[in-house]
Structures are given as structure tokens and as C-alpha cells.
Amino acid sequence: MTIKPPFFEIGPKAFLYGEEMLKLAKAADKASAKYDVRIILTLQPTDIYLLAKETQHVLIFAQHMDPLHIGRGLGSILPEAIKAAGAVGVMLNHAEKPMSISDLNKAIKRADQVGLVTIVCADTIEEAQAIAHFSPNIIVAEPTKLIGTGQPSDSQYILKTTSAIKKINPAIQVLQGAGISNGRDVYNVIKAGAEATGTTSGIMKAQDPEAMLDEMIHAVRTAWDEIYNQ
Amino acid sequence: MTIKPPFFEIGPKAFLYGEEMLKLAKAADKASAKYDVRIILTLQPTDIYLLAKETQHVLIFAQHMDPLHIGRGLGSILPEAIKAAGAVGVMLNHAEKPMSISDLNKAIKRADQVGLVTIVCADTIEEAQAIAHFSPNIIVAEPTKLIGTGQPSDSQYILKTTSAIKKINPAIQVLQGAGISNGRDVYNVIKAGAEATGTTSGIMKAQDPEAMLDEMIHAVRTAWDEIYNQ
Amino acid sequence: MTIKPPFFEIGPKAFLYGEEMLKLAKAADKASAKYDVRIILTLQPTDIYLLAKETQHVLIFAQHMDPLHIGRGLGSILPEAIKAAGAVGVMLNHAEKPMSISDLNKAIKRADQVGLVTIVCADTIEEAQAIAHFSPNIIVAEPTKLIGTGQPSDSQYILKTTSAIKKINPAIQVLQGAGISNGRDVYNVIKAGAEATGTTSGIMKAQDPEAMLDEMIHAVRTAWDEIYNQ
Amino acid sequence: MTIKPPFFEIGPKAFLYGEEMLKLAKAADKASAKYDVRIILTLQPTDIYLLAKETQHVLIFAQHMDPLHIGRGLGSILPEAIKAAGAVGVMLNHAEKPMSISDLNKAIKRADQVGLVTIVCADTIEEAQAIAHFSPNIIVAEPTKLIGTGQPSDSQYILKTTSAIKKINPAIQVLQGAGISNGRDVYNVIKAGAEATGTTSGIMKAQDPEAMLDEMIHAVRTAWDEIYNQ
Numbered sequence: 001m002t003i004k005p006p007f008f009e010i011g012p013k014a015f016l017y018g019e020e021m022l023k024l025a026k027a028a029d030k031a032s033a034k035y036d037v038r039i040i041l042t043l044q045p046t047d048i049y050l051l052a053k054e055t056q057h058v059l060i061f062a063q064h065m066d067p068l069h070i071g072r073g074l075g076s077i078l079p080e081a082i083k084a085a086g087a088v089g090v091m092l093n094h095a096e097k098p099m100s101i102s103d104l105n106k107a108i109k110r111a112d113q114v115g116l117v118t119i120v121c122a123d124t125i126e127e128a129q130a131i132a133h134f135s136p137n138i139i140v141a142e143p144t145k146l147i148g149t150g151q152p153s154d155s156q157y158i159l160k161t162t163s164a165i166k167k168i169n170p171a172i173q174v175l176q177g178a179g180i181s182n183g184r185d186v187y188n189v190i191k192a193g194a195e196a197t198g199t200t201s202g203i204m205k206a207q208d209p210e211a212m213l214d215e216m217i218h219a220v221r222t223a224w225d226e227i228y229n230q
Numbered sequence: 231m232t233i234k235p236p237f238f239e240i241g242p243k244a245f246l247y248g249e250e251m252l253k254l255a256k257a258a259d260k261a262s263a264k265y266d267v268r269i270i271l272t273l274q275p276t277d278i279y280l281l282a283k284e285t286q287h288v289l290i291f292a293q294h295m296d297p298l299h300i301g302r303g304l305g306s307i308l309p310e311a312i313k314a315a316g317a318v319g320v321m322l323n324h325a326e327k328p329m330s331i332s333d334l335n336k337a338i339k340r341a342d343q344v345g346l347v348t349i350v351c352a353d354t355i356e357e358a359q360a361i362a363h364f365s366p367n368i369i370v371a372e373p374t375k376l377i378g379t380g381q382p383s384d385s386q387y388i389l390k391t392t393s394a395i396k397k398i399n400p401a402i403q404v405l406q407g408a409g410i411s412n413g414r415d416v417y418n419v420i421k422a423g424a425e426a427t428g429t430t431s432g433i434m435k436a437q438d439p440e441a442m443l444d445e446m447i448h449a450v451r452t453a454w455d456e457i458y459n460q
Numbered sequence: 461m462t463i464k465p466p467f468f469e470i471g472p473k474a475f476l477y478g479e480e481m482l483k484l485a486k487a488a489d490k491a492s493a494k495y496d497v498r499i500i501l502t503l504q505p506t507d508i509y510l511l512a513k514e515t516q517h518v519l520i521f522a523q524h525m526d527p528l529h530i531g532r533g534l535g536s537i538l539p540e541a542i543k544a545a546g547a548v549g550v551m552l553n554h555a556e557k558p559m560s561i562s563d564l565n566k567a568i569k570r571a572d573q574v575g576l577v578t579i580v581c582a583d584t585i586e587e588a589q590a591i592a593h594f595s596p597n598i599i600v601a602e603p604t605k606l607i608g609t610g611q612p613s614d615s616q617y618i619l620k621t622t623s624a625i626k627k628i629n630p631a632i633q634v635l636q637g638a639g640i641s642n643g644r645d646v647y648n649v650i651k652a653g654a655e656a657t658g659t660t661s662g663i664m665k666a667q668d669p670e671a672m673l674d675e676m677i678h679a680v681r682t683a684w685d686e687i688y689n690q
Numbered sequence: 691m692t693i694k695p696p697f698f699e700i701g702p703k704a705f706l707y708g709e710e711m712l713k714l715a716k717a718a719d720k721a722s723a724k725y726d727v728r729i730i731l732t733l734q735p736t737d738i739y740l741l742a743k744e745t746q747h748v749l750i751f752a753q754h755m756d757p758l759h760i761g762r763g764l765g766s767i768l769p770e771a772i773k774a775a776g777a778v779g780v781m782l783n784h785a786e787k788p789m790s791i792s793d794l795n796k797a798i799k800r801a802d803q804v805g806l807v808t809i810v811c812a813d814t815i816e817e818a819q820a821i822a823h824f825s826p827n828i829i830v831a832e833p834t835k836l837i838g839t840g841q842p843s844d845s846q847y848i849l850k851t852t853s854a855i856k857k858i859n860p861a862i863q864v865l866q867g868a869g870i871s872n873g874r875d876v877y878n879v880i881k882a883g884a885e886a887t888g889t890t891s892g893i894m895k896a897q898d899p900e901a902m903l904d905e906m907i908h909a910v911r912t913a914w915d916e917i918y919n920q
Contacts, residue, residue, distance in 0.1 A: 014303040018314030044308055045275035046292075046315035062276075064305035073244040074430075075294035075327025078274055084248030085276035097305025098790035101783060101820060102813050123792050130791060130820035200304075328560035331553060331590060332583050353562050360561060360590035474763040478774030504768055505735035506752075506775035522736075524765035533704040534890075535754035535787025538734055544708030545736035557765025660764075 001117045001137050002173060003059065006190060006224045007038035008217060009119065009140070009175060009198030013063070013096070016204065017044045024203075025051045025058055027210040028217075032057035035221040040119065040198070042091045045077060052086025061089040061119065064097050067106035079107075079114045089117030092136070101130075108134045119175065125164055132168035138196070139165055142177040155192035162193065182212070183219035190223035231347045231367050232403060233289065236420060236454045237268035238447060239349065239370070239405060239428030243293070243326070246434065247274045254433075255281045255288060257440040258447075262287035265451040270349065270428070272321045275307055282316025291319040291349065294327050297336035309337075309344045319347030323361070325372075331360075338364045349405065355394055362398035368426070369395055372407040385422035392423065412442070413449035420453035461577050461597050462633060463519065466650060466684045467498035468677060469579065469600070469635060469658030473523070473556070476664065477504045484663075485511045485518055487670040488677075492517035495681040500579065500658070502551045505537060512546025521549040521579065524557045527566035539567075539574045549577030552596070561590075568594045579635065585624055592628035598656070599625055602637040615652035622653065642672070643679035650683035691807045691827050692863060693749065696880060696914045697728035698907060699809065699830070699865060699888030703753070703786070706894065707734045714893075715741045715748055717900040718907075722747035725911040730809065730888070732781045735767060742776025751779040751809065754787045757796035769797075769804045779807030782826070791820075798824045809865065815854055822858035828886070829855055832867040845882035852883065872902070873909035880913035 010028060012021055025041055032039045033056075042061045043051060052060045066076040082090060092107050093099045099107065104120070111118045118136040122128035128141050141161040162174045176194040180186055181202045189197045199216070206212035240258060242251055255271055262269045263286075272291045273281060282290045296306040312320060322337050323329045329337065334350070341348045348366040352358035358371050371391040392404045406424035410416055411432045419427045429446070436442035470488060472481055485501055492499045493516075502521045503511060512520045526536040542550060552567050553559045559567065564580070571578045578596040582588035588601050601621040622634045636654040640646055641662045649657045659676070666672035700718060702711055715731055722729045723746075732751045733741060742750045756766040772780060782797050783789045789797065794810070801808045808826040812818035818831050831851040852864045866884040870876055871892045879887045889906070896902035 011304060014298055014301055014306055014308040014311070017308060017311035042304070044311040046278050046307075046311045046317075048276050049279045050315075068244055071244055073326055074241060074272070074321070074324045076244055077276075078244040078247060081244070081247035081274040081276045085280075087276075091304070093791060094304045095792070096303055098792055100788035101791055101794065101817055102785070102788055104791065105814065105817055105820075124795065126823045127791055127795055129823040130795075133816045133819040323561060325562070328562055330558035331561055331564065331587055332555070332558055334561065335584065335587055335590075354565065356593045357561055357565055359593040360565075363586045363589040471764060474758055474761055474766055474768040474771070477768060477771035502764070504771040506738050506767075506771045506777075508736050509739045510775075528704055531704055533786055534701060534732070534781070534784045536704055537736075538704040538707060541704070541707035541734040541736045545740075547736075551764070554764045556763055 002171070003038050003040075003117065003138070003196075005038075005173070005195035006220050007040060007059075007175075007196040008186075008220055009040040009042065009177070009196065010203055010213070011042045011063075011091075011094075011198065011200040012044075012204065013200055014044065015200070017047055021047050022051060022054060024209055024213070025055050027213055028058045029055045031214050031217040034214075035217045037217050037220045037224075039217065040089065042119075043087075045082065045085075048082065048085040048087050059089060059117075060087050061091055061117070062087050063091050063094070065090045065092070065107060065111070065116075067103050067110050069110075079110045079116065083114045083116055087116065089119060089137070092118055092120045093131070094121045095123060104131070105134050108136050125161055128161055128165050129168055132165050132172055135169055136172065138173045138175055140175045140177050140198075141165070158189065158192045158194050180216070183215035186216045186219040187223045190220055191227065231345075232401070233268050233270075233347065233368070233426075235268075235403070235425035236450050237270060237289075237405075237426040238416075238450055239270040239272065239407070239426065240433055240443070241272045241293075241321075241324075241428065241430040242274070242434065243430055244274065245430070247277055251277050252281060252284060254439055254443070255285050257443055258288045259285045261444050261447040265447045267447050267450045267454075269447065270319065272349075273317075275312065275315075278312065278315040278317050289319060289347075290317050291321055291347070292317050293321050293324070295320045295322070295337060295341070295346075297333050297340050299340075309340045309346065313344045313346055317346065319349060319367075322348060322350045322366070324351045325353060334361070335364050338366050355391055358391055358395050359398055362395050362402055365399055366402065368403045368405055370405045370407050370428075371395070388419065388422045388424050410446070413445035416446045416449040417453045420450055421457065462631070463498050463500075463577065463598070463656075465498075465633070465655035466680045467500060467519075467635075467656040468646075468680055469500040469502065469637070469656065470663055470673070471502045471523075471551075471554075471658065471660040472504070472664065473660055474504065475660070477507055481507050482511060482514060484669055484673070485515050487673055488518045489515045491674050491677040495677045497677050497680045497684075499677065500549065502579075503547075505542065505545075508542065508545040508547050519549060519577075520547050521551055521577070522547050523551050523554070525550045525552070525567060525571070525576075527563050527570050529570075539570045539576065543574045543576055547576065549579060549597075552578060552580045553591070554581045555583060564591070565594050568596050585621055588621055588625050589628055592625050592632055595629055596632065598633045598635055600635045600637050600658075601625070618649065618652045618654050640676070643675035646676045646679040647683045650680055651687065691805075692861070693728050693730075693807065693828070693886075695728075695863070695885035696910045697730060697749075697865075697886040698876075698910055699730040699732065699867070699886065700893055700903070701732045701753075701781075701784075701888065701890040702734075702894065703890055704734065705890070707737055711737050712741060712744060714899055714903070715745050717903055718748045719745045721904050721907040725907045727907050727910045727914075729907065730779065732809075733777075735772065735775075738772065738775040738777050749779060749807075750777050751781055751807070752777050753781050753784070755780045755782070755797060755801070755806075757793050757800050759800075769800045769806065773804045773806055777806065779809060779827075782808060782810045783821070784811045785813060794821070795824050798826050815851055818851055818855050819858055822855050822862055825859055826862065828863045828865055830865045830867050830888075831855070848879065848882045848884050870906070873905035876906045876909040877913045880910055881917065
């Protein structure tokens with residue numbers, strides 16, 4: 001399973017849920033169609049059902065799932081339940097929800113069984129390389145040092161991480177995150193060679209999140225067209 | 231917040247989700263109205279929205295939530311998100327999802343802020359007494375030794391745990407669990423003085439879960455009426 | 461098992477270990493004898509053996525142990541191993557090493573079996589009351605709000621927590637912590653009615669930790685004598 | 691840091707500690723010298739100091755450590771404290787003490803800083819490859835399926851894992867574990883091309899652990915000489 005590049009991930013974490021999240025999801029749905037850019041929304045599990053039903057273009061992901069099988073496990077998040085609710089993918093191993101090596105390996109296998117796209121977070125280049133051996137669909141290469149600095153990854157880091165990951169498994173897609181605060185940052189990251197990027201705080205903390213979302217998705221398209229469609 | 235006794239909790243854990251869970255929830259909805267018995271369903275978070283919308287009488291609970299506040303916390307389950315999806319309560323500290331003392335204390339306070347009923351599990355009488363100091367709405371007194379034995383708590387244990395908890399906080403309701411496998415067990419527990427009971431495996435592993443559910447809820451009503459309505 | 465009051469706990473956490481810890485332990489040993497005040501040292505597990513051998517008066521405690529039994533459990537800290545190395549007690553449930561309700565309950569039982577004194581941390585009055593039902597030997601009542609403020613608990617808080625705990629189990633000893641930065645703070649806490657107090661940062665961050673230790677233990681004795689020995 | 695092959699790891703887990711562990715360590719010390727085979731003992735942290743002092747040839751390892759730095763972290767195991775107590779290495783990520791990807795990466799870096807040899811456990815070939823990117827000194831390739839079966843890894847598995855790991859980082863040494871119950875198993879694993887093997891249950895559950903230890907270390911030497919010293 002691959003997502004046609006360019007794509008963009010919005011991580012509302014525990015900032016947005018319910019009605020407000022639905023509103024942002026509809027704006028993302030519109031922007032996705034308008035600019036022909038795939039948008040991943042990583043949601044609170046309670047929002048998956050409604051948002052999957054109320055949107056057409058965005059890709060609904062869970063923020064986490066456990067590697068358990070149908071049966072016991074009260075309080076765990078079951079892969080089959082996420083899928084049944086309408087999710088097409090799941091994020092794993094975010095810095096705020098770290099997984100053990102063995103659980104991550106199993107969760108990626110469970111996602112493959114159930115038919116969920118996996119987007120896995122890595123803090124360093126070595127972690128990205130390590131995770132590549134588990135064959136997720138997408139790796140988020142997010143240099144921890146840059147998170148919250150408003151300073152996006154530079155061209156050299158982007159090329160270095162992308163090539164390190166693809167050398168191990170060329171089928172893995174790479175999302176370059178961290179430090180995205182406006183359309184200009186998005187433009188620069190895509191121009192530097194990324195096939196995808198994304199943000200949480202850049203949108204959550206914007207005065208007008210929907211306007212910022214449109215600006216960013218527009219920037220993805222502009223940068224992408226300047227490289228590939230001229 | 232109190233739930234009018236008698237009541238009954240069904241814990242589908244990670245056994246049931248989606249369409250099958252909806253079907254069982256509708257049967258529970260019918261049984262709740264038919265026998266005038268409150269039924270708590272503790273669901274996978276992804277099922278909360280749909281089942282809250284599609285049912286009228288059952289009480290939709292989450293299986294777990296984290297004590298975090300709106301903001302960061304990717305992969306955590308936000309109290310406000312559960313509530314917004316339609317849950318009226320949350321289970322905490324099940325043996326399959328143990329919480330630290332401090333997190334449990336905070337989660338109960340968060341539930342109170344947000345307006346969610348709390349049902350908290352205790353493995354032993356001392357744990358039930360300890361938890362009573364955090365003032366949850368309901369405590370599940372489930373002697374670990376009896377889980378899966380098909381042997382329900384006896385009258386003496388029921389009176390002992392109930393009085394131990396109520397001595398600390400008389401407003402806390404007590405659910406007597408463990409070892410319920412059919413209507414007869416349910417009848418015996420309620421007759422022994424419980425205001426509530428419940429089961430996971432008794433229904434999940436029944437050949438006809440919906441028929442078993444009806445049998446059990448009927449038994450709650452019969453036993454209750456024999457004590458209080460004659 | 462009770463510790464003759466007044467007593468004092470020093471928590472080197474991960475600040476001190478090895479030679480430097482041994483040096484501080486010897487100073488504590490001297491102060492304990494000089495002022496007839498019991499001193500608990502909560503150590504890194506690797507320091508237990510040597511310090512138990514090289515000291516005579518201080519009470520050697522582990523910082524944590526797991527509730528497991530002899531057998532499997534690589535990487536866990538076995539109660540019997542702590543005891544065999546020379547510890548007389550163990551701290552449990554510190555805010556930096558929180559335990560689940562069930563594990564804490566089991567660990568206290570294991571300590572009783574093995575013959576280790578338990579000193580259990582509580583963040584709030586409700587948590588102290590909850591923990592009292594597990595019958596540890598000592599509860600540390602440390603209002604989280606005051607940690608690191610350099611502002612010790614006041615007389616009212618001390619009486620309130622002590623009475624709340626003793627009402628549940630009068631055999632439990634209460635250590636009043638948080639905000640101790642010098643001999644004056646120690647004096648005030650003991651004069652306010654505490655039978656024990658302690659500090660980490662007050663000693664670890666002092667310019668001359670051994671001089672500060674002597675000052676604090678001297679203050680315990682002075683305050684205690686003013687109340688009970690005149 | 692490399693350990694001169696052939697070598698052998700004995701993991702007493704929480705089976706042995708104190709006097710009994712010291713007795714086994716002395717037998718291991720003798721066998722190590724007698725057969726010129728390096729022996730790693732992974733110990734409860736409380737045993738490190740004494741056993742490091744009382745042995746000459748065995749390599750004293752901790753069963754686990756946390757990636758923290760000197761400072762706060764009560765209840766954690768500080769790398770510097772392990773080293774100061776006399777350990778020369780540390781085991782990480784055993785199936786009974788799983789670590790997050792990020793913590794494992796950091797713990798290996800901390801071990802390098804402090805000067806501790808790292809021996810890291812992997813459940814599957816992909817996990818071994820992943821871990822190889824963090825450059826530990828030794829990887830334990832232990833197919834989970836074989837643990838406790840009394841059936842050691844076969845020649846093909848040994849060659850496959852060794853080459854998969856060395857392809858990523860040829861400096862990493864590979865220990866082939868799982869299913870070792872007597873000298874014959876040890877002989878077969880070394881003859882199949884392993885540079886190291888080891889056992890927990892094979893020795894812990896033997897009627898005469900010290901005799902079994904001697905038998906196994908003898909087998910290492912015999913097999914090794916048949917390959918390399920003839």
C-alpha cells in the first residue's frame with residue numbers, strides 16, 4: 001500500500017476532537033480535492049467513525065493501536081476495531097506513545113493482516129533505519145532537536161534520511177516533519193526533495209487553522225509542480 | 231451521579247466490535263427496557279459514537295481513558311473526546327489495563343470535571359477500600375481468584391466488600407463480578423444482596439450471546455423483585 | 461516493624477552512587493549515632509551491599525523493588541535479592557517510579573514476607589489514605605505542590621495528613637517531606653508534630669552536603685527534645 | 691569493545707542471588723580459566739559489587755539499566771552506578787524487560803559513554819537487523835519460538851542471523867541462544883558456526899548446576915577447537 005505523493009499529515013493529538021475536528025476535517029477534505037494532495041488525519045479513536053463517514057478525500061488514521069488479537073485485552077485498541085470504524089491506516093511509535101521494538105514489529109504485521117497503512121515515527125536516522133527493517137508503509141523522519149523550533153529540516157538532512165531509509169527498503173515512503181509553521185516552510189521542505197511533510201502545532205496554534213491548512217496544502221502543490229510538472 | 235439499581239455491566243473487551251457489537255448493543259437496549267434494568271456496555275473507543283447514536287437505553291462507557299488535558303498527548307485517550315463521542319462513563323483500572331495510583335486518582339477527577347460516570351476495578355478488598363478514597367461512582371469488586379472459574383462470589387464476600395466500601399464512602403455503588411456464567415449465577419449474586427453484577431466471558435463465550443444476555447437481565451429483575459418489590 | 465522516632469530519610473536518587481555515596485553514608489552514620497536519630501538511606505541497588513557492610517547505624521533501603529517471586533523476571537529487582545544484599549527496607553511508589561495499585565499492594569505483601577520495612581510515597585491526602593489500606597510501615601506524605609519550592613509543609617497539613625492516615629491504621633508511621641532545604645525547615649516540621657522528615661535536594665544541592673546533613677539531623681534532635689524531653 | 695570468542699552467557703534472572711549466585715559465579719570463574727572460554731554473568735544489580743570483587747575471570751554484567759543521566763530518577767538504574775559497582779557490561783531489551791526503540795538507542799549510547807559492553811536481545815531476525823543499527827557490542831539472536839523447547843537453533847538459522855547482522859555492522863558479535871539444555875546442545879551450536887551461546891534454564895534447572903556449567907563450557911571449548919585449532 002502506497003500513498004500517491006505528494007501527501008501531508010495533520011496530527012491533532014489531543015488538541016482537537018469532535019465537532020471542531022470535524023470542521024477541520026471538512027476543510028482538509030476540500031483542500032485535498034482542490035490541490036490534488038493526499039491528506040492524512042491522525043485522530044483520537046472516538047472520532048474515526050464519524051469523520052470517515054463525513055469525508056471523501058482525506059485519509060483517516062488512528063493515532064495508535066496495540067498489537068493484540070481479537071479476544072482479551074480490555075482497554076487496548078484492537079486493529080480490527082479501528083479498521084471496522086473506517087480508518088485506512090494507523091500511526092505507531094510517536095514520541096508521545098513509544099512502543100517496544102517487539103510490539104512495534106508485531107503491530108506493523110497486524111496492520112498488514114488487517115489492511116491498515118502504517119506510518120511510523122523515528123527520532124533519529126538510526127531509528128529510522130532500524131524501523132525500516134519492519135517494512136512499514138511510511139516513516140516519519142523527525143529530528144527531535146527541531147520539534148517546536150519553527151526551524152524545518154534542511155535539504156541535506158532530507159536527502160540523508162530519505163536515502164538511508166530507501167537503501168534498506170526502497171518501497172518505504174518518507175515524511176519529513178518537525179518545525180513546519182507556515183506555507184513557506186512546507187514549500188521549502190517539498191522543494192528540498194521530500195515527498196511528504198506535516199504538522200501539528202503549525203495548524204493547531206494558527207489563529208485561523210483552516211486558512212493555514214489551505215496555505216500549507218497550496219504550498220505542497222506549488223513546490224511539487226515546480227519540480228515535477230513543468 | 232448514580233445509576234438506578236439494579237444494573238449490569240457487559241464488557242466486550244477486544245472480543246466484539248463494529249457490526250457484531252452493534253447487534254449485541256441493540257439486544258441489550260431491548261432487554262434494558264423490557265426488564266427495567268440499567269445495562270452498562272464498556273466499548274472499544276471506536277464504537278462509542280455509533281452505538282451511542284443507535285441505542286436508547288444502554289449506558290455507553292469507554293474501556294479506559296488517560297488523565298491528560300486538552301493539548302499534547304498523541305496516542306492517549308482524551309476524556310473530553312470520549313464524552314463528545316457520546317459516552318456517559320468510563321471504566322478504569324481493569325486488571326488488563328492497570329493504572330498507577332496517582333493516574334487513577336487524577337483520571338477520576340478528570341471524569342468528574344467532564345461529566346463521566348466512573349466504574350473502577352479492584353482485585354482485592356484492600357484495593358476496593360483504597361480506591362474508595364478517590365470517590366469513584368462505582369467499584370467493581372472482583373476477587374481475582376474467581377475470574378474464569380465459573381464460580382461466583384458468595385453471599386459473605388458480597389456483604390463484606392459492600393460494607394467495607396460503603397463504610398469509607400456510602401455514595402459508592404458496588405458491582406459484584408467474576409464467575410458469572412448464566413442466569414442462575416446472576417440470580418444468586420443479586421439475591422445475595424448485590425445491586426449490580428456483570429460478565430464478559432459469560433456472554434462472549436455463550437453459544438447464543440443475545441439469548442444469554444436476555445436470560446441474565448431477566449434474572450437480575452427476578453431476583454431484585456423477590457427482594458424489594460413484594 | 462517500626463522505626464523508633466524521630467527519623468530522617470535521605471534520597472540520593474541518581475545523584476550519588478559509589479564512593480561519593482559511601483562518604484555521605486559514613487557521615488550519616490556518624491550523625492545518626494551523635495544525635496540518636498534514625499537515618500534511612502534510599503540507595504541505587506548496586507550500592508546496597510557495600511554500604512550495608514560499611515555502616516553501622518544508618519538504615520539501608522532500596523529505592524524500588526518489583527513484586528515478583530524467585531524465578532523468571534530478568535531485569536526486575538527481586539525482594540529476596542535486596543534483603544540478601546543487606547537492605548532492611550524498600551521505598552515504593554515514588555513519583556519518579558509510580559506503581560499500579562495492584563503491584564503496590566503485592567509489593568508490600570512481598571516485603572512483609574521477606575522482612576523488609578516499606579516506605580511508600582503519596583502525592584495527596586487521598587492517596588495517603590488509599591495506601592494506608594495496604595498497611596505499609598511508613599507513608600511519605602509529600603504534597604506535590606510544595607516539591608522544589610523550598611517551602612515546607614505547615615503545621616495544619618502535617619496534623620491533617622497524620623490524623624487521616626492513623627485513623628485508617630494507627631500503626632503506620634508518617635514522614636512529612638517536601639520543601640526541606642536547611643536545618644530551620646527540619647526544625648519547623650518536627651516542631652509542627654512530625655515524627656520524621658527527609659530531603660533529596662536539600663542535601664544533594666548543598667555546597668557541603670555532609671555539613672548540611674549534620675545541621676539537619678541536629679535540628680531533628682533539638683526540635684524533638686523541645687517537645688518530648690523537657 | 692569486543693569479547694574474545696568463544697564466549698558463553700549465563701542468565702540467572704531472578705532464580706539465583708546472593709550466596710548461591712556467588713557459589714555459581716566461583717564455579718564459572720574456575721571453568722572460564724580451565725577451558726579458556728569467556729563467561730558473561732548477567733546479575734541482579736545487588737549482586738554486582740560482591741561478585742565483581744570475588745571473581746577474577748568471569749565478566750560481570752547487569753541485567754538492565756535505564757538511559758538516564760546523573761540527577762533525578764529515583765528507582766531507575768543509573769549506568770554510572772553499575773559501572774562503579776564493578777560491572778563491565780549490561781544486557782538490554784530482554785523479552786522480560788522490553789525497551790522502547792528510543793530508550794534502547796539512548797541506553798546503548800550511554801553504555802558507550804560510561805564504558806560498558808552492551809548485549810542486546812532480539813526476538814526475530816528483523817529485530818536483530820533493526821538493533822544492529824544502534825551498534826551494540828553483542829546481539830543475542832534468540833528465536834522466541836524455540837525458548838523452552840529444549841530444541842536449539844539449527845545451523846541454517848545460525849548462519850542466516852549471523853550474516854544478516856554482520857551485513858549491517860560486521861563489528862557486532864552474535865550470541866546464539868534458546869533451547870540449550872546440555873553440553874551436546876552447546877557443542878552443536880558452536881559447531882554450527884556460532885561464536886557464542888548461553889542459557890538460563892539449562893543451568894538453573896539442572897540437578898547439579900555447577901556440574902552442568904562445567905559440561906557446557908567444556909563443550910564450547912571442544913567444538914571451538916575442532917573447528918579452529920586443528
